[in-house]
Amino acid sequence: xxxxxxxxxxxxxxxxxxxxxxxxxxxxxxxxxxxxxxxxxxxxxxxxxxxxxxxxxxxxxxxxxxxxxxxxxxxxxxxxxxxxxxxxxxxxxxxxxxxxxxxxxxxxxxxxxxxxxxxxxxxxxxxxxxxxxxxxxxxxxxxxxxxxxxxxxxxxxxxxxxxxxxxxxxxxxxxxxxxxxxxxxxxxxxxxxxxxxxxxxxxxxxxxxxxxxxxxxxxxxxxxxxxxxxxxxxxxxxxxxxxxxxxxxxxxxxxxxxxxxxxxxxxxxxxxxxxxxxxxxxxxxxxxxxxxxxxxxxxxxxxxxxxxxxxxxxxxxxxxxxxxxxxxxxxxxxxxxxxxxxxx
Amino acid sequence: xxxxxxxxxxxxxxxxxxxxxxxxxxxxxxxxxxxxxxxxxxxxxxxxxxxxxxxxxxxxxxxxxxxxxxxxxxxxxxxxxxxxxxxxxxxxxxxxxxxxxxxxxxxxxxxxxxxxxxxxxxxxxxxxxxxxxxxxxxxxxxxxxxxxxxxxxxxxxxxxxxxxxxxxxxxxxxxxxxxxxxxxxxxxxxxxxxxxxxxxxxxxxxxxxxxxxxxxxxxxxxxxxxxxxxxxxxxxxxxxxxxxxxxxxxxxxxxxxxxxxxxxxxxxxxxxxxxxxxxxxxxxxxxxxxxxxxxxxxxxxxxxxxxxxxxxxxxxxxxxxxxxxxxxxxxxxxxxxxxxxxxx
DNA sequence: TCATTTTATGAAACCGTTTACATCTGCAGC
DNA sequence: GCTGCAGATGTAAACGGTTTCATAAAATGA
Numbered sequence: 001x002x003x004x005x006x007x008x009x010x011x012x013x014x015x016x017x018x019x020x021x022x023x024x025x026x027x028x029x030x031x032x033x034x035x036x037x038x039x040x041x042x043x044x045x046x047x048x049x050x051x052x053x054x055x056x057x058x059x060x061x062x063x064x065x066x067x068x069x070x071x072x073x074x075x076x077x078x079x080x081x082x083x084x085x086x087x088x089x090x091x092x093x094x095x096x097x098x099x100x101x102x103x104x105x106x107x108x109x110x111x112x113x114x115x116x117x118x119x120x121x122x123x124x125x126x127x128x129x130x131x132x133x134x135x136x137x138x139x140x141x142x143x144x145x146x147x148x149x150x151x152x153x154x155x156x157x158x159x160x161x162x163x164x165x166x167x168x169x170x171x172x173x174x175x176x177x178x179x180x181x182x183x184x185x186x187x188x189x190x191x192x193x194x195x196x197x198x199x200x201x202x203x204x205x206x207x208x209x210x211x212x213x214x215x216x217x218x219x220x221x222x223x224x225x226x227x228x229x230x231x232x233x234x235x236x237x238x239x240x241x242x243x244x245x246x247x248x249x250x251x252x253x254x255x256x257x258x259x260x261x262x263x264x265x266x267x268x269x270x271x272x273x274x275x276x277x278x279x280x281x282x283x284x285x286x287x288x289x290x291x292x293x294x295x296x297x298x299x300x301x302x303x304x305x306x307x308x309x310x311x312x313x314x315x316x317x318x319x320x321x322x323x324x325x326x327x328x329x330x331x332x333x334x335x336x337x338x339x340x341x342x343x344x
Numbered sequence: 345x346x347x348x349x350x351x352x353x354x355x356x357x358x359x360x361x362x363x364x365x366x367x368x369x370x371x372x373x374x375x376x377x378x379x380x381x382x383x384x385x386x387x388x389x390x391x392x393x394x395x396x397x398x399x400x401x402x403x404x405x406x407x408x409x410x411x412x413x414x415x416x417x418x419x420x421x422x423x424x425x426x427x428x429x430x431x432x433x434x435x436x437x438x439x440x441x442x443x444x445x446x447x448x449x450x451x452x453x454x455x456x457x458x459x460x461x462x463x464x465x466x467x468x469x470x471x472x473x474x475x476x477x478x479x480x481x482x483x484x485x486x487x488x489x490x491x492x493x494x495x496x497x498x499x500x501x502x503x504x505x506x507x508x509x510x511x512x513x514x515x516x517x518x519x520x521x522x523x524x525x526x527x528x529x530x531x532x533x534x535x536x537x538x539x540x541x542x543x544x545x546x547x548x549x550x551x552x553x554x555x556x557x558x559x560x561x562x563x564x565x566x567x568x569x570x571x572x573x574x575x576x577x578x579x580x581x582x583x584x585x586x587x588x589x590x591x592x593x594x595x596x597x598x599x600x601x602x603x604x605x606x607x608x609x610x611x612x613x614x615x616x617x618x619x620x621x622x623x624x625x626x627x628x629x630x631x632x633x634x635x636x637x638x639x640x641x642x643x644x645x646x647x648x649x650x651x652x653x654x655x656x657x658x659x660x661x662x663x664x665x666x667x668x669x670x671x672x673x674x675x676x677x678x679x680x681x682x683x684x685x686x687x688x
Numbered sequence: 689t690c691a692t693t694t695t696a697t698g699a700a701a702c703c704g705t706t707t708a709c710a711t712c713t714g715c716a717g718c
Numbered sequence: 719g720c721t722g723c724a725g726a727t728g729t730a731a732a733c734g735g736t737t738t739c740a741t742a743a744a745a746t747g748a
Contacts, residue, residue: 001481003734014698019736029696044477048457050398051734055703059394060454061437068427071619075419082440083412091454093405094436096426110404110435113392113704114458136388137345220623246620253623275415276590279564279597281625347704358728363706373726395704399733457734 002043010039022047053114060089062302063115063138065107066096067122071218071246072274073189073291077143080295081119088303090116105130112137117302119143122188139305141298146188153305153315155297159189162287162321163196163241166269169323170239171204174332175267179212179237181226181247190218193243193271212237216247223250230266231258238267238332245270245277245286252280252328267329283326294319346387354383366391397458404433406646407459407482409451410440411466415562415590416618417635421487424639425463432647434460449474456481461646463487466532483649485642490532497649497659499641503533506631506665507540507585510613513667514583515548518676519611523556523581525570525591534562537587537615556581560591567594574610575602582611582676589614589621589630596624596672607674617668627670638663 008015013036020028021036028036039045053059062085066074085092093115095107104127108118117139123131124146131149134140142154170178180197183190198208214229216222223242227250230240242248248270252262262268262282270277270286277284297317305312352359357380364372365380372380384390397403406429410418429436437459439451448471452462461483467475468490475493478484486498514522524541527534542552558573560566567586571594574584586592592614596606606612606626614621614630621628641661649656 004736005734015735016698016700016737017696020697023736027696032696044480046453046456048398048734049454050394050403050457051703052457052736053703054392054394054398054705054734055736057703061458070419070423072416072419075414075416075422078419078422079414082438086439086442086451089454091451092438094426094438095430107430107435109390110393110433112390113394113396114405133388220620224623249620249623253625253627256625276564276593276620279568279593281597281600283597348706349704359705360707360729361727364727367706371726376726392704395733396706397733398704398735399706401733 002040002045004045004047007036007040007043007045010043011036019047059114059116061091061093061115062299063093063095063108063111063118065104065111065118065120066094068096069121071244073244073272073289076291077121077295080292080297081299082295083292084296084299088299090299090303105133108134116306117141119298119302122146123149124186124188139302141302141305143294143298144188148314148316151311151314153301153317155294155301155317155319157189157289157291157294157319158321159192159289160196160199162271162289162323163193164200165321165323166241166271166287167197167200167204169325170241170267170269170329171200173239173267173329175239176206176332177211177235177237177239179214179226179230179233179240181214181216181223181240181242181251183243183247184217187218190243197241216243218244218246220246220250220253223247223252224254227251227254227258231255231260236266239269239329240266241269241271243271245272245274245284248284248286248328249280252284256281263328263330264334269329273324277324278326280328282328285326285328286324287321288324289321290319346384346389348389348391351380351384351387351389354387355380363391403458403460405435405437405459406643407437407439407452407455407462409442409448409455409462409464410438411442412440413465415588417588417616417633420635421465421639424636424641425643426639427636428640428643432643434643434647449477452478460650461485463642463646466490467493468530468532483646485646485649487638487642488532492658492660495655495658497645497661499638499645499661499663501533501633501635501638501663502665503536503633504540504543506615506633506667507537508544509665509667510585510615510631511541511544511548513669514585514611514613514673515544517583517611517673519583520550520676521555521579521581521583523558523570523574523577523584525558525560525567525584525586525595527587527591528561531562534587541585560587562588562590564590564594564597567591567596568598571595571598571602575599575604580610583613583673584610585613585615587615589616589618589628592628592630592672593624596628600625607672608678611673613673621668622670624672626672629670629672630668631665632668633665634663 004015004018008018018036021033118134119141121143135151140152142152144156145154182194201208214226242251248268252268255262260266270284273286273288277286348359348362352362362380365377437455442448462478463485465487479495484496486496488500489498526538545552558570586595592612596612599606604610614628617630617632621630
């Protein structure tokens with residue numbers, strides 16, 4: 001692999017000139033540039049990015065640190081990050097699949113010197129001091145942080161608002177006996193959604209403790225498992241709010257299999273609005289979460305910070321979560337008599 | 345940000361010693377090491393990875409180049425790549441969302457010097473010479489290449505085999521009038537699946553031209569669109585084979601909406617076995633594609649190459665694609681009389 | 689024609705590491 | 719009291735670029 005010196009020698013110029021040619025400096029005459037380019041091509045030369053970033057202190061790379069995720073949220077988020085980054089010719093250094101704590105510290109250290117900034121998803125308590133440390137070196141943008149970190153911008157999904165909107169909608173439909181299938185413990189999105197669920201009930205003067213809260217892990221199977229509890233319950237809840245679509249899908253499937261019709265016998269709501277939510281049977285009422293937009297915003301924010309000469313005030317952007325009404329919820333009055341809940 | 349020199353000065357040693365401490369060299373006495381570590385901590389020092397890789401020529405990073413993808417395949421693939429890489433403490437430099445050609449060349453050049461090897465998904469004709477060029481610098485592993493490239497190992501999904509197995513199964517069930525919803529033009533997976541479909545028919549002595557082939561793009565909506573053509577067709581095909589699950593889901597949804605029951609009135613097959621395929625109504629018969637395993641294998645292969653001292657023979661690994669039979673296909677005899685096809 | 693400015697180029701320091709090699713110290717062996 | 723050797727450390731040259739500053743050449747203005 002040819003170096004800049006070999007190209008310089010071949011073209012009969014100095015390394016400075018070659019360097020200038022490859023960074024499109026205007027301080028090189030046209031024919032010199034051409035000569036250099038020709039030599040470079042012959043030698044199959046291309047600047048070594050690592051060496052370049054060592055001396056310029058810019059890497060044109062954004063570090064991304066994610067916990068071990070799965071599902072469509074992850075892939076949409078990545079697409080958003082990805083697209084926006086490549087749009088601006090930035091690369092992405094990815095490090096995921098870690099559980100927090102020292103893990104995260106090691107990973108972010110390995111990134112040091114190779115990234116211009118770091119985007120971090122859902123840092124938990126254990127990662128907070130890592131964030132603080134990284135922040136001294138490069139700008140950090142947080143996604144859905146559990147709590148704001150001094151000096152870090154953040155982009156958040158309005159999980160809480162979305163959940164509140166769902167419950168308000170259900171209350172309007174006359175439901176008073178609600179079940180909730182929660183997401184995994186320790187997951188910020190899951191917790192915010194649950195908080196939204198509980199507080200909405202409280203605000204409406206209902207006792208959240210009386211609502212049926214079932215454990216879940218954001219996977220389809222958790223919805224299936226929840227269904228058995230729900231079906232066995234008397235009086236049976238009139239609606240089930242699953243903390244994400246995957247679980248809602250599992251739930252709907254199990255209910256259908258048990259001969260329980262949605263929404264005639266029981267209503268179901270999800271959260272996320274995954275691509276196929278509209279193609280379910282019945283089409284799923286859910287909350288639209290623009291994961292792709294979340295990623296896009298995070299990258300934009302990062303690029304803004306990188307471009308800015310001086311530090312700006314801490315910015316917190318919120319990606320709205322809008323209710324997407326389809327056909328999986330009906331009004332309570334429409335419920336079959338036999339299954340009608342003894343609400344209020 | 346402190347450099348190795350400052351730490352050396354603070355600890356009263358040379359930079360060589362500091363370097364040795366941070367690379368766990370045994371050539372440092374215990375108390376010197378301790379002293380160095382203490383100074384480093386005080387100064388909040390951590391080695392600069394870019395500088396490190398400049399002198400060691402190792403980056404501990406694998407480059408990944410993907411076309412602009414969406415859907416569960418992408419996210420599963422990424423998870424496989426990701427997990428295996430972090431398991432071995434490798435990082436991932438991602439560059440995606442490009443369409444091939446000069447785009448790919450530029451992106452891979454930007455990676456030069458920052459990666460130990462490159463994993464590339466579905467390189468098309470336009471990218472072949474980029475691959476050839478990159479290969480001279482770092483090892484390359486190809487995923488689902490359209491054609492093998494001299495000197496590059498590859499991992500492939502048995503798309504063709506999977507499609508053949510589907511058709512064989514359908515023929516066994518007595519179907520003779522098949523429809524196919526294709527994937528996007530130019531997509532290798534899509535094309536291999538279609539080839540499998542066509543050739544199976546041919547082998548069975550059926551005329552592939554007579555089969556109904558509809559265009560698609562791997563999105564749910566394409567399945568919906570296909571349904572209108574299929575329902576209008578007389579005689580109506582007894583089964584629809586969608587080139588991926590997303591389209592199969594769109595299709596099932598549209599058929600249901602049109603009052604056409606699956607599998608009583610028409611059978612449906614997908615491809616991919618996405619997480620929720622088993623929770624559809626009816627559960628979808630499909631082909632299991634282990635995208636996660638594909639990614640895992642690719643990383644393993646790459647790490648093997650990186651560890652190997654000398655070049656080994658070109659390896660080609662195939663990830664099998666097994667038929668996953670659920671409930672969306674029935675035997676032709678079971679079809680309702682009125683809709684029975686005039687097959688054979 | 690000469691001083692002045694502009695433009696193109698080169699020399700060399702620098703970015704933050706690693707590592708081959710040199711050096712120093714202390715100790716065992718004779 | 720040497721020699722030889724092992725272990726711990728230091729020196730300095732890479733690694734492959736960029737960039738400041740100096741300089742040479744060309745263009746400009748008087």
